[in-house]
Amino acid sequence: MIPLVKNEMIKMIKKKRFYVILLVLVVLVPMFAYAQLKVSMNSQEKYGDDWRRQVQQGITDNQNSLGSDRVPEEWKKYRKIYIQQMKYYLEHDINPQQTGGVSFTREFLNNAATLFIPLLIMGVGSDIVSSERTTGTVKMLLTRPIRRWKILLSKLITLLMFVSLIVVSAYVICYLISGLFFGYGGFNMPVLTGFVLNGAEVDISGVHAVPQWEYLLMQAGLIWFVSITVAMLAFMVSVLVRSTAASIVIMMAALIAGNILTNMASAWTSAKYLFMVNLGLTNYLAGSPAPIEGMTLGFSLMILAIWAVCSLFVSFLVFTKQDILN
Amino acid sequence: MNSTSRIWTTTGLISGVSTVLLLCGFLYAVKDIMNPLGAPIFDEQTRQESVLPTPEIESVLDVTAIGDSLAKGTGDDTGNGYARRTVQILKERGDQSKLVNNLGINGLTTAKLIPLLDEKGVQYVLKQSGVILLSIGGNDLFQETEKFQSGGELPTEMELEKSVTEASENFKQIVKKLVDINPDAQLVYVSLYNPFADLEGIKEIGNKAVTHWNSLAMQTMSEYKRTLVVPTYDLFSNNGPLYLSGDHFHPNGEGYQSIAERIVQGLGKSVVE
Amino acid sequence: MTANNRVVGEQQQTVLSVQHIKKKIGKKWIVQDVTFEVKAGEIFGFLGPNGAGKTTTIRMLVDLIRPTEGKIQICGYDVQKQPEQALAYVGSIVENPEVYTYLTGWENLEHFARMMPGVSTARIAEVVDTVRLGARIHDKVKTYSLGMRQRLGIAQALLGRPKLLIMDEPTNGLDPKGIKELRVFIRKLAEEGMAVFVSSHLLSEIQLLCDRVAIISQGRVLAVGTVEELIADGTNYVVWQLEPRAGGEALLIADGVRLVEDPDNVLDVAILAGMGDHAIVTIMSPDQIANQVSRLVKQGISVESVQKINPTLEQLFLEMTEGEGIE
Numbered sequence: 001m002i003p004l005v006k007n008e009m010i011k012m013i014k015k016k017r018f019y020v021i022l023l024v025l026v027v028l029v030p031m032f033a034y035a036q037l038k039v040s041m042n043s044q045e046k047y048g049d050d051w052r053r054q055v056q057q058g059i060t061d062n063q064n065s066l067g068s069d070r071v072p073e074e075w076k077k078y079r080k081i082y083i084q085q086m087k088y089y090l091e092h093d094i095n096p097q098q099t100g101g102v103s104f105t106r107e108f109l110n111n112a113a114t115l116f117i118p119l120l121i122m123g124v125g126s127d128i129v130s131s132e133r134t135t136g137t138v139k140m141l142l143t144r145p146i147r148r149w150k151i152l153l154s155k156l157i158t159l160l161m162f163v164s165l166i167v168v169s170a171y172v173i174c175y176l177i178s179g180l181f182f183g184y185g186g187f188n189m190p191v192l193t194g195f196v197l198n199g200a201e202v203d204i205s206g207v208h209a210v211p212q213w214e215y216l217l218m219q220a221g222l223i224w225f226v227s228i229t230v231a232m233l234a235f236m237v238s239v240l241v242r243s244t245a246a247s248i249v250i251m252m253a254a255l256i257a258g259n260i261l262t263n264m265a266s267a268w269t270s271a272k273y274l275f276m277v278n279l280g281l282t283n284y285l286a287g288s289p290a291p292i293e294g295m296t297l298g299f300s301l302m303i304l305a306i307w308a309v310c311s312l313f314v315s316f317l318v319f320t321k322q323d324i325l326n
Numbered sequence: 327m328n329s330t331s332r333i334w335t336t337t338g339l340i341s342g343v344s345t346v347l348l349l350c351g352f353l354y355a356v357k358d359i360m361n362p363l364g365a366p367i368f369d370e371q372t373r374q375e376s377v378l379p380t381p382e383i384e385s386v387l388d389v390t391a392i393g394d395s396l397a398k399g400t401g402d403d404t405g406n407g408y409a410r411r412t413v414q415i416l417k418e419r420g421d422q423s424k425l426v427n428n429l430g431i432n433g434l435t436t437a438k439l440i441p442l443l444d445e446k447g448v449q450y451v452l453k454q455s456g457v458i459l460l461s462i463g464g465n466d467l468f469q470e471t472e473k474f475q476s477g478g479e480l481p482t483e484m485e486l487e488k489s490v491t492e493a494s495e496n497f498k499q500i501v502k503k504l505v506d507i508n509p510d511a512q513l514v515y516v517s518l519y520n521p522f523a524d525l526e527g528i529k530e531i532g533n534k535a536v537t538h539w540n541s542l543a544m545q546t547m548s549e550y551k552r553t554l555v556v557p558t559y560d561l562f563s564n565n566g567p568l569y570l571s572g573d574h575f576h577p578n579g580e581g582y583q584s585i586a587e588r589i590v591q592g593l594g595k596s597v598v599e
Numbered sequence: 600m601t602a603n604n605r606v607v608g609e610q611q612q613t614v615l616s617v618q619h620i621k622k623k624i625g626k627k628w629i630v631q632d633v634t635f636e637v638k639a640g641e642i643f644g645f646l647g648p649n650g651a652g653k654t655t656t657i658r659m660l661v662d663l664i665r666p667t668e669g670k671i672q673i674c675g676y677d678v679q680k681q682p683e684q685a686l687a688y689v690g691s692i693v694e695n696p697e698v699y700t701y702l703t704g705w706e707n708l709e710h711f712a713r714m715m716p717g718v719s720t721a722r723i724a725e726v727v728d729t730v731r732l733g734a735r736i737h738d739k740v741k742t743y744s745l746g747m748r749q750r751l752g753i754a755q756a757l758l759g760r761p762k763l764l765i766m767d768e769p770t771n772g773l774d775p776k777g778i779k780e781l782r783v784f785i786r787k788l789a790e791e792g793m794a795v796f797v798s799s800h801l802l803s804e805i806q807l808l809c810d811r812v813a814i815i816s817q818g819r820v821l822a823v824g825t826v827e828e829l830i831a832d833g834t835n836y837v838v839w840q841l842e843p844r845a846g847g848e849a850l851l852i853a854d855g856v857r858l859v860e861d862p863d864n865v866l867d868v869a870i871l872a873g874m875g876d877h878a879i880v881t882i883m884s885p886d887q888i889a890n891q892v893s894r895l896v897k898q899g900i901s902v903e904s905v906q907k908i909n910p911t912l913e914q915l916f917l918e919m920t921e922g923e924g925i926e
Binding site: 003004006007010011014015016135136137139140141142143144145146147321323324325 | 624658661662663664665682683684685686687689691693694695697698699700701702706710711713714715716755759
């Protein structure tokens, strides 16, 4: 098995897909960092160094929108929760919006967890089997004296290794680049976690502070789990669809549809069984409300795991049985 | 040959380490979210620290607005309200001034304002201000009337009177709290006007209630030093169409500008003192 | 391996045995009942027009496609049931030699070497030498010419010292010189004891290269035999040049000899070209020629030339498939 994984690893590196992903990060992160810098310069202008005033204004602004009839009930729930969290931060004199390389990394990856990182993962995953079929090299692979499931397993292991690499590189690149803008500190800054949501109310009995580096570790772990699920789905699509382009399009459509659904479809409660709606695991850590009532971390983990296992099952079933006709 | 071996060893090693790290992070996160530790860390360290530091006042003319939709500036197309307009006029006059925060919340009543004043963030902001612009009471009196506008029943004189008495009790508490929070600030109360001065049937009892309220407020305010009541009743009783916005309830830009000018006039005197 | 094989000896050992394989894709039978055997040391041709089921059959040989019915054994191992053992004896190039273009030739060979047991670096160097790619082996494959890729394909097929080499249309895209080299190369491999299975739609190619041939059309094997056997089974054409032509023709017909009405259709244009307009093409057994010549001479017809023409596989094929056509 190890020689097979070695083969796949070398192909992946030599194909330069991974470098493209790193390049995307290197290009995009500075853009976001610059935008963030502008934002914080703006608020610097308004509030000076006084983040407390800024947080208080944020609370008041959100309270105002609670009274408005034009704001959908759904958003009000988000805002109520936001208000309670911000009050909690204020009461404990912890700056929730402190700028710094580490904080930027945390914020960026929090936003990247449901779409950006999955897209990167998909770029590798959708390609890993279908590219062999597009180029015809799959014939060379499958005429070796090796069972097909072993070949597929070696590809899966390689993909999972690259999932880890991508998640970690996203953090490293983000930290290194944003550090240029905001400085490299902030590892020990306290971050609050443990907000438990019951409907629109926030249960703060479990709230506790963790140093930001620990928070990052937990966040990375959750993103990793999401990425693995996405990788396995992309893997399945890659087995089922012969062309790399088609398989990328299919996965992309699924992910973006998920993002849209998350933003609008809380009325359609059965949507919570779709994998794309469950990608926001980091929300549970940050205490943001789940897109659909009744979703918890345990629920989301379960749904993602079921989707992942099913897609693996389909991948192996199809790959070991299918005729290679082209 | 060498290059492929190197790729294999480095990539394999890094991804192996990464995977272990991420797995740990994942398990930690699951444990932490499923069984939140509770708040022990804070109990020890931050209880004492949890009092926000007392901010320094940069200028005695730094303004904070607090209260209802008038404080917020609802109805002003520019969104400035009298809070920002006051700061502008002061600046034009050559004084050093800025808007610290605008804590106005639409629909706020006296009862809802009281707990707000216990919030640390609110107190922090108020402590930083040289001038506190308070607007409250309108919703206590006229929320019922708004319903009437959309076809509800007209409040009786008795009912209005009851609202005035109840709200004025709350008002006393509010003023006391504000003064307690920041005894050095100039507390400015923007008193009520009758928005229905052009509406037959309610004009009379409205006028009566507003006048009563304003006099009670004046009484409460006069118990403290460094307080100021800015009258608006006269501005709107004859110039309603000119100063009211499309909803016939909130002032428009012009209206807010006039209120701001009055505030500055009032301040001017107080500051000189 | 059966006792029988051992007695017969190395040269006669059956390396590939295909028994009644059939393949249905959708509702269509792509391959219907294909049976043949390939023995060690022989070059076996697999001949048929495009779409006859050649590629499907080859893919079934190397476990890319599962036969609907039938059994394929390589060195005694069932390809479907024991692919790990069976495929260890096979080197193959299915259609074009598709290798990883973003790797170097050497990296490609290393890649495939890792996928089979007991291929050392020395062995890789050896096959590179065999296919004479030494000079460019460390270049990226995307810089290779088609011929070089073909050679790299052969190199990877030879890596595991296979007992059976399967090549699908190996001359596709090669220039005449390359084709000649390939022919010599394959012959050499066969002499070393390897069984070589070559498919082609180019009959001349097969005729030049192969010891035995199976002819396939519309998913069925029409005939299997040595090239000589197949040709001898077929019809012989005899071309006469007689003077006077009409008299000779009449005499031949009188004796019951079949004339070919339209020789252009059955004989190669190249053969007919040298004969002029007077040629008479007949179908007859070659042992009749002496008799007929003396009869004609007795009747005063002068025989200018008599030529026996062995049919080519092309003609054979046309007869068997009743003119289905071939490139």
